[in-house]
Amino acid sequence: VVSRSSLAASGRALRIGEAARALGVTPRTLRYWDELGLLAPSGHTEGGERLYAPSDVERGARIRELQELLGFSLSQIGAVVQSDDVLERLRRARAEGAPAAAQRRLLTEAIEANDELLARLDDTLGRVAAFRDERRAKRDRLRARLRALAAEAPEP
Amino acid sequence: VVSRSSLAASGRALRIGEAARALGVTPRTLRYWDELGLLAPSGHTEGGERLYAPSDVERGARIRELQELLGFSLSQIGAVVQSDDVLERLRRARAEGAPAAAQRRLLTEAIEANDELLARLDDTLGRVAAFRDERRAKRDRLRARLRALAAEAPEP
DNA sequence: TTGCTCCTCACGTCACGTGAGGTGGC
DNA sequence: TTGCTCCTCACGTCACGTGAGGTGGC
Numbered sequence: 001v002v003s004r005s006s007l008a009a010s011g012r013a014l015r016i017g018e019a020a021r022a023l024g025v026t027p028r029t030l031r032y033w034d035e036l037g038l039l040a041p042s043g044h045t046e047g048g049e050r051l052y053a054p055s056d057v058e059r060g061a062r063i064r065e066l067q068e069l070l071g072f073s074l075s076q077i078g079a080v081v082q083s084d085d086v087l088e089r090l091r092r093a094r095a096e097g098a099p100a101a102a103q104r105r106l107l108t109e110a111i112e113a114n115d116e117l118l119a120r121l122d123d124t125l126g127r128v129a130a131f132r133d134e135r136r137a138k139r140d141r142l143r144a145r146l147r148a149l150a151a152e153a154p155e156p
Numbered sequence: 157v158v159s160r161s162s163l164a165a166s167g168r169a170l171r172i173g174e175a176a177r178a179l180g181v182t183p184r185t186l187r188y189w190d191e192l193g194l195l196a197p198s199g200h201t202e203g204g205e206r207l208y209a210p211s212d213v214e215r216g217a218r219i220r221e222l223q224e225l226l227g228f229s230l231s232q233i234g235a236v237v238q239s240d241d242v243l244e245r246l247r248r249a250r251a252e253g254a255p256a257a258a259q260r261r262l263l264t265e266a267i268e269a270n271d272e273l274l275a276r277l278d279d280t281l282g283r284v285a286a287f288r289d290e291r292r293a294k295r296d297r298l299r300a301r302l303r304a305l306a307a308e309a310p311e312p
Numbered sequence: 313t314t315g316c317t318c319c320t321c322a323c324g325t326c327a328c329g330t331g332a333g334g335t336g337g338c
Numbered sequence: 339t340t341g342c343t344c345c346t347c348a349c350g351t352c353a354c355g356t357g358a359g360g361t362g363g364c
Contacts (some may be wrong), residue, residue: 036353
């Protein structure tokens with residue numbers, strides 16, 4: 001996993017292998033995401049090689065988080081990352097002179113989607129913490145058992 | 157997801173459909189886990205139906221947690237749940253008069269495995285929390301944008 | 313020229329989903 | 339007898355993994 005700042009700092013376009021390494025996936029995964037339309041590289045070389053801009057890599061990082069931390073399917077992820085582009089879509093709507101009500105609807109829908117995500121994150125957070133507490137209790141039980149064993153038959 | 161206490165309270169053996177509902181999976185999943193040897197029901201009816209004891213369901217709940225919260229593969233999960241049975245294996249080793257060194261090794265290996273799990277849980281916890289903070293910041297940005305929109309073109 | 317990375321098929325895999333056809337207990 | 343749930347094949351699906359065979363720039 002690469003930090004945001006280091007991603008943004010290198011303003012260079014990456015070849016598929018470099019982008020894959022930065023994201024912790026394989027080139028095959030990026031080709032699959034491209035095939036699905038989930039993450040299309042914003043450029044290509046003359047030879048047909050995919051070129052990933054920093055913004056592409058950031059989008060890829062969001063996809064990974066949703067996949068790894070929340071276990072979302074790629075189609076669910078597609079819906080989320082699309083609603084993530086709301087500020088850009090809003091700018092375009094304003095440029096095209098969309099009515100104020102339509103602009104508001106765009107924003108409120110994105111806010112709702114983001115709130116649902118926040119609720120799931122809080123839920124996951126609670127469950128991981130509970131699981132960790134279980135495992136800490138187990139650690140203490142095992143340690144106590146080991147101490148009992150040592151007391152009963154001391155090491156040579 | 158069913159609470160531990162309610163699971164332990166009903167000391168009854170469950171048919172596959174009931175066990176699946178308690179675990180939040182489908183019967184097909186439990187048959188697959190059985191086929192892999194990951195979770196074999198501790199009993200069967202004369203007619204060949206699988207019967208899941210409360211301890212089977214608890215084991216299933218641990219499998220689900222490892223799968224959902226940490227994204228482990230079923231073979232990784234198999235290794236973890238096997239090392240989870242260490243206290244029972246220790247009892248058997250002692251009954252068979254295993255040497256003290258072997259008993260200690262059993263315990264220390266289980267402690268190590270559990271500690272690795274704890275490290276992964278802490279890592280996951282941090283990443284989910286960081287992701288949640290990102291999403292909270294996004295929520296605030298979107299809300300501010302909506303307020304700006306409302307100030308600019310008040311609702312009818 | 314030799315490596316290295318890239319490309320497109322295309323088949324394999326993991327963890328199930330989904331009928332197909334049939335059996336068994338209230 | 340009628341539902342309901344169970345059973346075992348067995349093919350389909352999702353998200354890639356893994357070569358197979360070939361191209362392109364230092």
